[in-house]
Amino acid sequence: MLRYGITIFLSAFLLFEVQLILAKRILPWFGGAPAVWTTCMLFFQLLLLAGYAYAHGLAAHLSATAQRRLHLALLSASLVLLAILWTAWGNPILPDADWKPADSAQPVWRILVLLGASIGLPFFILSATNPLLQAWFSRSHPDTPPWRLYALSNLGSLLGLLGYPFLIEWLLPLSAQAWTWVFGYALFAAGIVASSRAPAIAPAPAQTTAMAAAAVPARASYLLWFALAAMASVLLLATTNQMTQEIAVIPFLWVLPLSLYLLSFILCFESERWYRRGPYAVALLLALAGIGVVLHLGVDLPIYIQIGAYTALLFVACMTLHGELARLKPTANRLTAYYLTITAGGAAGGLFVALFAPLAFAGYWELHLGLWGSAALLLAVWWRDRNSFLHHGHVWPAVAVPLAVLALSVYLAHKSLLDAGSELLPTGGWLALAAAVAGSALVAGVRRRAPVPAWAHAVLFGLALTGYGVALAWLARAPLAESIAQTRNFYGVLHVKEDNPDNEEWHRYRLMHGRITHGHQYRRWDLRTEPTSYYAQDSGIGLALLRHPRRPLPLHVGVIGLGAGSLAVYGNSGDVFRFYEINPDVVHLAAGDRALFSYLRDSEAATDVVLGDARLQLERERARDDTLRFDVLVVDAFSSDAIPVHLLTAEAIEVYLARLRTPDGVLALHITNRYLDLEPVVAALAERHGLTLRIVESASGQYVFESTWVLLAHGDALERVAGLAEASRPAATASVAPWRDDYSNLFRIIKW
Structure with missing residues (x-):
């Protein structure tokens, strides 16, 4: 062996x-x-x-x-x-x-x-x-x-x-x-x-006869093998998507959920003692209800709570799904068909998340469907098995399941009425009815000392599943409330929200990537070219563009990350603003005659958009010796919670510096981030490349957000930016190693 x-x-x-x-x-x-x-x-x-x-x-x-x-x-x-x-x-x-x-x-x-x-x-x-x-x-x-x-x-x-x-x-x-x-x-x-x-060793004749006579698995068994594996795969990939889009795209957040997924396989197939239906059913019930709260609060929760909640849900769900899968395993002579069916289910889950979901859904709704589908499938498996706890007449499932969903519904109804005035009466109505029936069954069982009948379980769980589905549907649609446009593609989920349509002064369009604002524009004519969001005139990028040593001469400006195109408001006649954007849907929303945002159309500067990964495009421009050099190169790709690490490595900085015009070229990095303290990383990169560095922190105002910008340059270029010394501070001593293409450590900079 x-x-x-x-x-x-x-x-x-x-x-x-x-x-x-x-x-x-x-x-x-x-x-x-x-x-x-x-x-x-x-x-x-x-x-x-x-x-x-x-x-x-x-x-x-x-x-x-x-x-x-x-x-x-x-x-x-x-x-x-x-x-x-x-x-x-x-x-x-x-x-x-x-x-x-x-x-x-x-x-x-x-x-x-x-x-x-x-x-x-x-x-x-x-x-x-x-x-x-x-x-x-x-x-x-x-x-x-x-x-x-x-x-x-x-x-x-x-x-x-x-x-x-x-x-x-x-x-x-x-x-x-x-x-x-x-x-x-x-x-x-x-x-x-x-x-x-x-x-x-050829099996003995008696063994051969016994193997041939072994029961051939029924079609229902194949379907359950496939469905259990598919649901586990959907939850794995959907949970990974959820964490990486809201935290960071790093190997650790690939490895953590996949490791828990595999650990559940190891435990469930190593021995039957690792999986017990009753305890895991209770744990799954709590996890399914609790994740609804996490999905609603989202990025407002500390990072450790988000990671802990998603990984706990995934592990409990996979232990339950794989535990049931292991209980259904056939005799050894059927093992290749068994493994093939499991693998087909896993591949089907991957196809659903990677190919079907981005085309069919306007948001990351595959997680919501995976949660509901897993609950429905497990209830079906337990109902099919006459030896499961559902057929023992226990009172606790009849009470616990509806009450857990009712608790989630009451929370969501309360939050929606407070936050957005949404109506959740359908959910509350279904779940209140389910809880009432559960209470009646409990009282009847206690009085008569009789088990809860199977039909009562069926009715209660049907109502609970319906209520849970309604709650998940609301959670999926809530981020898109008041949206006038929404798209989803390989690069993420975008939607444009219309705020205050009945208030002329505060009426605006807001570009959202997931739950993060990537720029907004007021609809009032005299405010359409007002600097907004992270780009105030006293912000780091505002100072770099308004008080650059070459002013009042025209500037060449490169911007990595188009967003709503907000930085185009700083363009003067004769200026050239080149935006680099990888997501074609962002370009459709921010550029062109039919775009919802008009910053680029309204700018006095000449503007163009280069579609593709910014670093690759800059490398190609460098290789072909493109004559356009930038007086200011803006890297505005880190305000999302999931940052593109490859844009903040030593090799990336080398590419940026090669595209700056000397001696006054300024590199501006926007490092405002909810979860990550990027200042030590930038300080280490500045030290490695021999750059001077100033950090500008600006407060929120009437039209702008609080922001943190880092300006870097060779020699004394930053000293010649008027007013920068008074408006900025130096960085703290670098406390981390500079990131490289083959090394980055987000653990050291997480804001736990």
């Missing part, structure tokens, strides 16, 4: 390690968007499904000898392919710069093709290892159950995930990580060869 166990463990470790290596490699190429990881996960889930289908086909249709020959041939081909890529790219698995996208079109398909070219065949081989080697093990050890090997596979996956952000990412640059992985793959190949040499 040792050779099988080591090979399966190593394959699982490498399987998840390479996901993180490649996702980190391509993340900057696609703007650091949270959907990069979701798309990577979709690719790996689809290839995992292909690997499991391949293993199932081999086990079902080929002899043991033919299986080994075919698998060893594919393994050899994968090693040859790695050697070819090494000669072409200089690294066996990391694609070179020629694969960087030229624009922001079709990012999902580009990522899928890129991953297929770089790691497709080796990943396919790794993904087939677990079911295939378990099938080989069952042939050579027919009296030993193979289920522990599945848990060992998940343990390897878990260690591969946890080892990356806490060890490998810190110790090795990306190129060295890739070479280390290739060395591990060579060891894995040796393990496959060793495992293929183990003799296959």
Whole structure:
């Protein structure tokens, strides 16, 4: 068993390690968007499904000898392919710069093709290892159950995930990580060869007869395997999306939910003692009700509460879903079909979140659907099993489920009436009725000392599910209240809110990315060109543009992050303002004759918008020696809670400095952020590049928000910005290492 166990463990470790290596490699190429990881996960889930289908086909249709020959041939081909890529790219698995996208079109398909070219065949081989080697093990050890090997596979996956952000990412640059992985793959190949040499023991005639006579799983079993796996996958990816869009797109927030997902697999398949229906049903009930409060409060909650709530929900839900999945596992001779169905369910969940949801939903509603779908599915599973607690006549489910949903409904009704005057009577009505029926059943049960009848459970849970669905629907739609436009694509969710339409003075349009304002514009004619939000005249960027040493001469200004286009109000006749924006939907809302915001149309400066990742576009301009150099280069991409880390590394600063006009060029970084203290990072980068630095903190006012800007320049350029010395302060001593493309540490700067 040792050779099988080591090979399966190593394959699982490498399987998840390479996901993180490649996702980190391509993340900057696609703007650091949270959907990069979701798309990577979709690719790996689809290839995992292909690997499991391949293993199932081999086990079902080929002899043991033919299986080994075919698998060893594919393994050899994968090693040859790695050697070819090494000669072409200089690294066996990391694609070179020629694969960087030229624009922001079709990012999902580009990522899928890129991953297929770089790691497709080796990943396919790794993904087939677990079911295939378990099938080989069952042939050579027919009296030993193979289920522990599945848990060992998940343990390897878990260690591969946890080892990356806490060890490998810190110790090795990306190129060295890739070479280390290739060395591990060579060891894995040796393990496959060793495992293929183990003799296959043909089952005795009696065993063969018994295996053939073993009950074939019913269609309902296949559907439940598929549905339980799909719901767990939806919750995993939707929870990861939710956390990364509101916190940061970093490997740790990829690893944490995926590790909990895998841990639930390990525990549930290692032993039945880890999963008990009753306790986990109660925990899931509390988690489903509590997450509604977290979804409503969102970014107003401290970061540790958000992370704790989402990860607790995910773990409890996955333990329950995977626990039920493990209880439904078939006999060993059906294991490849079982694994194939589970993997198909996981891939279906990935397709739903990565492809269907962005096209069908105006917000991140897949999490809400996953919550409701998981609750409905588990109730169906428990109802189907006549030995479950639902059929024992217990009073507590009849009371606890409606009351938990009622508590959530009362909270939401109270908050909505206070905050927005919304009407939640349908939810309150349903849940009050459910609670009344539950109370009646409880009283009847106590008086008659009789169990709660099954029909009462069915009615109560039906009402509770309906009420919970209404509450989740309100939570999903609430952020879009008063929106006059909303879009969702690969780069996020945008909506434009209309505030105070009946008040001429305060009537405005506000651009929201998730729950964060990315600029607003007042509709009154004399206020349309007023600096607003983070761009007040006494802010860092206001001082840099109004009092630049080259004024009153025309300025060339580059702006990374278009938003509503607010900075165009500072443009004078003769100025050139070039905006860099990766999200085409932002461009549609802020630029052009039919845009909802008119800052660019109203500006006296010449304005243009470059579509694509700003850093890639600046690198290309630098490579072709674009003659346009900037007097001020603005990096305004960090006010969202999820920051694009690749725009704040030493390599990124080098690109920015190369595009500044000397000797007076000023680099302006907007570092206002709810969760992250970016000042130490900027201070470390300034020290590394020998730049002077001033920090300007401006207060909120009638039309503007509180903001923090950092201005950097070579030599004495900042000293010649009139009034800057009095309006700014120096940065504290750098307390963190400067970020690089292959190193960043957000833990040190989180505002817990």
